[in-house]
Amino acid sequence: MKIKSLILYCLISSIFLFSLVSIWKVLSTLQGIDLENFNFAIILTLGIGISLINLIVGDKFNKAIKSIIFAILFTFVDGYLVQLMPIWYNIGIFGILIFYSFKIDKYNQKNLDLDHSSQTVVFEFLTLFGIVLFSFVILFPFYMMIVTSFKTQAALLINPLDFSINFAQDIKELFKSYFVIFDTYKFGRYILISTFVSVGTVIVTLIFAIPAAYAVARLNFFGKNFLSTSILIIYMFPAIVLVIPLYTVFSQLGLRNNVGGLLIVYTATTLPVAIYMLQGYFKSIPKELEEAAIMDKLNWFGIIIKIILPLSIPAISSVALYVFMIAWNEFLFSLMFLDNPNSFTLSRAIQYLSGDAETPRQYLMAGSVVVTIPVLFIFVYFEKYLVSGLTAGSVKG
Template sequence: MRIGIGFLASVVTGAIWGLVWMIVLAVGFMLVSGQITKPPVGIALIAGAVGAGLVGLIEPGMRRPGTHIATVGLMIIVLGGLTAGRPLGLPLEVAPIYQLVTLGMFLAVVWASIHICMKGLSGGKLTRYQLEVLFIRVLKGLGFVIFTVAVALPFYVMVMTSLKSQQSLLANPLDFSLDLNQGFSSLFRSYIELFTQFNFGTFLLNSAIVSVSTVVLTLLFAIPGAYAVSRLRFPGQAFLSRSILLIYMVPAIVLVIPLYAVFSQLGLRNTLTGLLIVYPATTIPVALYMLQGYFRGLPAELEEAGLMDGLTRVGVILKITLPLSLPALASVALYVFMIAWNEFLFAFMFLDNVDIFTLSRGVVSLNSSEVPRQHLMAGAVVATVPVLMIFLWFERFLVSGLTAGSVKG
């Protein structure tokens, strides 16, 4: 066969994957094993390029299991040979199991990446279409790796820091290896101290009370409002249905000074009641907007039939509209819960008493030089886990509700 642009493209693809996977996996190796190394990224790049070069030399239809074995073998030889038997920049005796697993993963994912990218593409002449296909495959692959790492790394660091001690992290910021022999109470020491000494049990309870009450209050206000806007005819209906979302655009920081001033004078500032007035007021407009979009989509005939059969409007709402809109109600409830649980500004400005801190306010109070970092991160985990659990549980409702009910593109 003739060697053309496809061969060059294949080599470049292999080089990119060798480089990227070596960086990702070597960092993963360091974080998990606690060993420090300078990974041979340049040599990994060459190994990937050589492996992909071999794939490029063989026509797509001719790639047999032998080709794959040869590709992997070639990469082992290049990586092992050029690093003089230190494929991760470390002698193989150091953390051998971790090293072997890392190397195995490296070979497997580099091979798979090259294989997927070059599927159906030869090393000969490629059309513009085929080149773009290859380009998009590489770009998408890189996208998957970068997005996943960028999202997962901070959360990984958050959880692992909460289980380590500040001294060990200062000594080696890359060492997130856990000593599982130290026992439960030692491993989870920062969590235990948060709940025994820092009142986090109370904060958790306060956050739960505030968030759930906000959801209930918001729905109580928004359901009749949304129904009126979507079903009843009255002067100003069109204006309301369009402008209600504008309320949601008003900056909280503009509201905070007057509310702070007035709530101070009314004695509402340092209370959970104060928060329970502010939170629903800020979430009702968006809840109303989402719900009215959904109500509008329900067939009006069902409700008219209910009215004919002698139900009152309230009866129609309770017996027909609400049961039909459970998915929308779930998504609105989840969205409002998330807003209330995560709210920071008003909780920070209003609450002074430790007894009524919500989690947002409580975690901020951990951000001082006297409290070790693992406590701060443990607090962050405690604040994150409930809302993430609820989110994962109800995700499909949220996704469909948010995108279908509210903004239509």
């Protein structure tokens, strides 16, 4: 057995154990448990001890029995350290230890002796570590957003670490922030406006983009190469450099505070990527189909409607979802163009809400949940289409 592999195995596995236990402790603290120390040294020592015993015992014992013994041992020591914790906390620690023991079970004196065993150990534990850490770091803000929206102002001020939600209370009390933003702040209206603008943008963009993409993909005309390069270049120009001239012109034309104005701008900014994505797909459709259609005396309108459209439903769906997402999440233009609360989109409404320092934060978070849920729901449900849209269109963002 290599000494280097042995040390690495002990250290990294116990650091992994420590991080798992620490995350559990953080989450428990947020449920109102009074923990003030991670006990780094003790848990690390325990982890090293357990991983060493695991090596020595090897497979003389049944895997399950071994895990349970480790878990009970650790839970008792940890329980003694933190003193008198609710039973669910200890069950969590027990679960973590079972998981950990199963993970270290595959290491024995033999495979620590192999070539690159130290690297393998590091890589495997880094993977586990990465999965846990990435999930935690990404999900935590979303978790906080939801929890805060169910709290009251007083509860938030008394103990910012208390993330527990009291489900025993009245539904009206629990969802109070949501009732308030819909009643007092007219969020129902903003949802309608946002939906109208986003769906409208999708429809108008597709109506403009499909013929243009077809022309770029199939027809020969003067300036074709120039056009397809400039689509990409135009797409790279950011909204911030368009804002001042558009603001000036829209003010003079009376298009500010007008949902229609917003729709035009969103359509124009998403058109290049929509054309770019669609033309790529149209090119992959076999030409023979259209040649047959031309024989049948179909004009270009007929070709697009009867041949191209039915064949490119997947591509059109990804463009549509992608455009919807951009329009739904868009903030800069809605900030610039809308200053009348009657024509706000959801994003703009939340920003307006936060502009008032008096606004309780749970309302802000309830609003954030309302704007986030639809887009995450659509994303999870249509992930396949959206991911291909994101990859193709991700020059933006």
